[in-house]
Amino acid sequence: MSAAKIRENVKKDEFVYYTGLTAKQFKAFYNFLVPQENPFKMSKRIKSAENLTMEDQLLLVTMKLRQNFDFAHLGNLFGMTQQDASSLIKNWIQYMFHRCGSVSIWPHRDIIISEMPPTFREEFPNTLVIIDGTEIKIQRPSSMTRQSQCYSDYKSCNTLKGLVGIDPRGSIIFASMLFSGAISDKEITRQSGFLSLLQELKECGKINDGDGVMVDKGFHISEEIEKLGLKLNTSPFARSGSQMSKADIKLTEKIARHRVHVERAISRVKNFKILSQRIDLALFTCINRIWFVCCFVTNFMGYLIK
CATH class of the missing domain: 3.30.420 (Nucleotidyltransferase; domain 5)
Structure with missing residues (x-):
């Protein structure tokens, strides 16, 4: 399946398979990570990623987290080199770690x-x-x-x-x-x-x-x-x-x-x-960040106990 088909697919089971989130949950997570008033900017320029929207970049990252596809496969899906796919994911993970870590997740x-x-x-x-x-x-x-x-x-x-x-x-x-x-x-x-x-x-x-x-x-x-x-x-x-x-x-x-x-x-x-x-x-070098981000993402999946 191409990245475009994954992006356009709103069927719950298939979208969850690739990202762990429903399309609605993914959108909520994206809006949290990339607020309109202060959008995320890459610390390092990745040329082949410039044609990807921020939402598509996050889709690529969540597919790596959820299914652990290799960088070559993700590069093919999103029209970029293996090296750029790796750099893109590492940049996002670093940003996601700091963004998620800035929020207090322990309620009163x-x-x-x-x-x-x-x-x-x-x-x-x-x-x-x-x-x-x-x-x-x-x-x-x-x-x-x-x-x-x-x-x-x-x-x-x-x-x-x-x-x-x-x-x-x-x-x-x-x-x-x-x-x-x-x-x-x-x-x-x-x-x-x-x-x-x-x-x-x-x-x-x-x-x-x-x-x-x-x-x-x-x-x-x-x-x-x-x-x-x-x-x-x-x-x-x-x-x-x-x-x-x-x-x-x-x-x-x-x-x-x-x-x-x-x-x-x-x-x-x-x-x-x-x-x-x-x-x-x-x-x-980044496993702690990956671990924390994966923990944090589960809170966008809804209550575990209904």
């Missing part, structure tokens, strides 16, 4: 609570965020030190790890940078700035004492969360040699029922094949 607690699904509000009325870590596979680094730092026992390969936080309706409101795959859940929570962000949000009134954070029981951060005056919602541990009580089992089931949505949100991000396929070392 009153907004989060007012938009909670009824079941969540009934069971965890003051829990504002659900967090979880995820890993993306990378090519094995040549350095033995790097290999050991990035080796994930969980995945049995070299990975990078990120921390994601969603609100109760499944929108991503926190996305960390990527760390070596060997990092623990507790350590990434600290190093990612998540705990510092919670402190800042308290100071500016976006969250209050007693508000909750929901995590998997692998996150041993109860002490850190309590120091902030917040509540940690996590599955209780069974005591050695004894069974869990009925109340603990019920609580575990409740948390699992809601925690699954952060896994669904992460799956949305990983549906961008540039992240789900093994990351080439050549992309290391």
Whole structure:
């Protein structure tokens, strides 16, 4: 299919296949990225891209993110050289990272609570965020030190790890940078700035004492969360040699029922094949930007929980 046909195609399934967004969502994302009063300008002149509209340039970039087509194929589709397609994408990714990063994506607690699904509000009325870590596979680094730092026992390969936080309706409101795959859940929570962000949000009134954070029981951060005056919602541990009580089992089931949505949100991000396929070392210089942009784009897909 040619770029013109993709651009003109408003059928939901086909447009989503190429970009991850419906035509309407893509337009909204474009309007956010390229405001009319301050349009985006290339930092580097790319001659063969001059015949492309800004909307077509964004289409090319989102096709790379979603389907991870090689630069030669994208160049053929959009009438440009392989090298220019690569340069165009890198320029856009840098701009998108700064544009998306300039927006606060953590709403005020009153907004989060007012938009909670009824079941969540009934069971965890003051829990504002659900967090979880995820890993993306990378090519094995040549350095033995790097290999050991990035080796994930969980995945049995070299990975990078990120921390994601969603609100109760499944929108991503926190996305960390990527760390070596060997990092623990507790350590990434600290190093990612998540705990510092919670402190800042308290100071500016976006969250209050007693508000909750929901995590998997692998996150041993109860002490850190309590120091902030917040509540940690996590599955209780069974005591050695004894069974869990009925109340603990019920609580575990409740948390699992809601925690699954952060896994669904992460799956949305990983549906961008540039992240789900093994990351080439050549992309290391911009992988953090790509990761963050893909996380941010999912918020234009609509609520995860209807």
